[in-house]
Structure formats: structure tokens, C-alpha cells
Amino acid sequence: MHRCRLVLSACLLFVLSCSPLAAQAAIGVAMDDFSYTDTSGEPTDQTAAHERRLAAFMAALRKDIEAGQRYRLVRSAQGGAVFKVVGGIQKTSTLVQWAKVAVIDVGTKTLVLDKLYSFRGDNDEAWERAQMFVSREVMAALDTPAPVALAVFDFELEDMTAASAGASAASDASYLAEVTGGVREALGQSGRYRIVEVGAEAGKAGALRDCGGCEVSIARKLGADQSLIGVVRRVSRTEYTFGFQVRDARTGAVLARGDSGLRMGADYSWKRGAVRLVTDRLIEGQQANDAPRR
Template sequence: MRQTRLVLLALALLGVSAGPGPVRADAGPATTPALGVSIDDFNYLDTSGEVTDQAAVHEKRLEEFMQGLRADVAAEPRYRLVAPGEARIRIVGGVQKMSTLIGWVKVALVDTVANRLVFERRYSFRGDSDQAWDRARIFVSRDVLAALAEAQPPAKTDAAAQIALAVFEFELDDTSAAAQASGPTPADATDLANVTKGVRELLAQSGRYHLIDPGRADGDAIKHQALRDCGGCDAAIAQKLGADQSLVGVVRRVSRTEYTVAFQLRDARSGAVVSRGDSGLRMGADYSWTRGAVRLVGDRLLDNGAHK
């Protein structure tokens, strides 16, 4: 279901910025696995109003367009074509015939892990012939390959060069009116668990960090979900776990449709703050917490290159 929503979003949000650039890791001995890419069959729409029915001709041209695009991507050893459910990057799009001589191609690349658009563009091409469609495919392939190169996950660095990081469970600071009456709910715990999972997956896949399991840690601040207010005690706890750094995150619910996300990264030895981020007020229901947290950590921590 999540990937279905992403595909619909990618096709709908034409003209919307694709968001921040790709996550990059620190330099070091590395190997880069082939990026799993799926290419959905593009939709076709004819709004030209022409009397002659050319459906069979256009169906053949679209089939050749898709074959060419897939061949262009598969020719690069950095990428491997996979089923949509296995893809890190999913490519979707459509072709629309506007008039006798004008056509459009719409393309979007969706990062299914980071849950964001990494590329989207609309192309206009002139002519309705085999040659015109092929020229359009060449332009699309060129830009798609460039976007895939940017979206390539960073190479996994040597374990010795990775930062050992303890990512503690995200905490909820509920200041909404409903909180006074009902307090935390089982749904809140599920949503927070999803936030923590999403952020941990993002950091693990960056190649920069080796995640330390904080599950065996103990202490009142952890038991009472109060690491955000313990004066930096998370750093000492992380050091005992063998981590170099600690990350504490909080979701602050203002109302059922307004929330903020914040995190703080500390050096485990000195307790000094290495990086922090605050999303500011966001609109969205509880299910959007994960998306907000992953975007914030990606923007402020990974893209800004905070390290040891």
C-alpha cells in the first residue's frame, strides 16, 4: 500500500520540488552494490481529438519506448532491474498526445526507502513518428540515468571507519488538548516505534553508521521515556553500550493534525552536542510522523555531514 501511494504521489505532484539531494557517506574503502530499479509500464493518454484511431500504432511505440528505456538502464552495471516490491528506486510515468504534432512525457523517480520523490520532469516533444518517440526516449533515458546516479545509495564503508551510534526510541511530548483527557494510547506507541524504525533504517543504509542496539540499556530516563529531558544522560548510556554517539528524538504533538519532530546527536565520551535538528510546525496526522522524522534526519544529519 505504501508503494501504491508513492506512485500516485509521483504522478500527481508534477511541478513540485523533488526535495533535498541524495545522502552521501564519508570517503573510505567501499563497495557499492547494484541499485535495484523497477520501471513501471507508462500510461498513455490521447487528448488530441484526432478522428483517426491510432491506438494500435501508439501502443507499439509505447512498448518500444519502454523496452528502450529499460535497456538503457540495464546497460549500466550500477543498476539492476527488479520487481517493484524489491526496488530501491521505482520509475513511473506516462505519455500524453496533446495534438497532431505535440506530445508530453511525464517521468518520476521514487525512493521507496526514504519515501520521497528524487526526480520528476515533464518533457514536450514534437512529432508523432517512430523517430520522434525514439528521440523523446533518448532524452528521458539520459536524465533518468543522471538521476539514478544521484540517488545511488552511498557505498558501504569499512566497518572500522563507521561511527558506532545508539539510536534511542523516539519519545512523545503530547501537548494537545486530548492528551489531558486520555494520555498516550497504544496507537501512539505503534507510531513512535515506526518513527524509530524509519530513522534507524535510514542511518544504517547511509553506510556512515554502525548501529548499536540500545535494548539492553537501563535507567529511569529510559523507563519513563524522558531522555529528552535528562541533561544529556543519553551520552553516558551510549558510551556504556560501546557507542561513539547517541541520538535522542522527540515527536511533539500540538494537535491531531499538527506536530514537530526534533533530534539531538551527542558525542558519547564528552557529551557535547554534535548535531541537532527541529522540523518546525508540520501539518499532518499521526501516520506522517515517520515521514517527517526521516526527512529531518536526512536533511540535517546526513546531508549536512555531521560526524565524529
């Protein structure tokens, strides 16, 4: 019997150690009770009923968050919270109530969700419907991956023509600035990336395209998850190619790269070509990979 208990315990430990939940700790979520305000001006005191319904609302919301065991609730005053959920409900008339709900990424101090909802009715059924809807919204926000902190360095020009026109240096710099700004804007607006301010730090390293990955350490110091460098190669005064490379800021591993491979247009079209290539490879390409397979 003693040996059976030992075998059973060993099997249980093996199963637990191999389970996904054991391999990955649950994500901490802090959530205090929502506030409640009644400005409807109704003569009947409904304080007790509202307190009971709010308590049921919060209990159901907490249950939904912990249901899949991916998340664990922690006290707001304690550490370990990756997200914080805050909210409040206000009754403005006999049949109309409003719920303000926000989900905050504690690490980046950014809003993952910030919405105002309205729901009709002030009975148990109305509160239950409201809770179910708010719960779906909160869970969707928690399950949305946090944007990748990306340091996008200024794009560089590699002039492969026989002779460079010194008079065009100012216009080249202007077009390169447009490329950098356009790529940063496109990536930032995608929601997949949070653009990290590079500042003058990168200028000290010289040409990043030839430094063997030195941009990685700069990106890491800036608090970025990844780095992106790009180059415009001038083949002639009216032809160019474009390339970029993304590295992991911790390991230096190349995560993505792209090259237009074609001689395209003139200098005033640099921005359009660069943004199109980066969008295809880093945004639309990733969305295709994320699409559910049938």
C-alpha cells in the first residue's frame, strides 16, 4: 500500500510538472470592486438592492477571469499584477445605467481597454446581462497581446552610383526622414508595435547597417523588445532598392527581414516603397499567420 502511494504521488507530480499550467504561471490581474453612484433622483432608497447586485456583478466577473486558470486575481496593494481592471457604474435615470471600464497594462502603464457602456433596466436580469457583456469585453482585452516595444532607427542611404551629387545631400536627408517617419507611423498605428523613442543615441554608432548588429544593445538600453534598421540603396539617380531587418533586443537573433529586390521609381517615392514593404512583411504577413486555420 505504501509503495502504491509513492507510485501514485510520483505520477501526480509528473503530470503536474508537464501540464501547461505548471509550465507557465498564471498572469496576475488586480481588480477592486467597481464604484456605484445613483444620480437618478428616484424617491425610493435602493441602496441595499444596488449593493447586492454590484456584489453579484463583481463575483461573476472575478469568476470569469479565473475560469480558464490563465489568470489569477491579486490584491491591488500587492505586487505581481500584470493588468489592473478598474470601473464604475452610474444610474442616471429609472431605466438607464452607465458602466465605465478600463484595463491597464501595469508594466507599460497603457490602456488596453477604455470604454463606456450603457445598459437599460435596474433589476437582477439587467445587471446579469450587463455583467456578461462587460466580462466578454474585459477577457478580450486581457487576451490581446501587448504591443512589441520596437526601436525603429533612422533609415540610411547606401549610394551605389559612380559619383554622388553633393548638392542632393539635403534632399536625400529629407527623403530619408520621410521614410523613417512613415515606417514608424505605419507600425505604431497597426497596434502590434509600440514605437520606442530612439533620440540621438544611435547616431554615436555610425552606420548601423555595417556594425554587425550593434543596434541591438542600443535598443536594449532603450527598453525595446526589438530593433529595426533599414537602408535605401541608390542604384542610379532614378532607381533604388529598399531593405530592412528586425532583431530580438535580448538575443540579437534576426526575427524578420525584407528586401524590395526591384529597382523602383525616384527618390520622392522612397517613403511609399518603404512603408509598403514593411507593412507587407511585418503587419499584413503577421495577420495572415495569425488567422485561424480551417
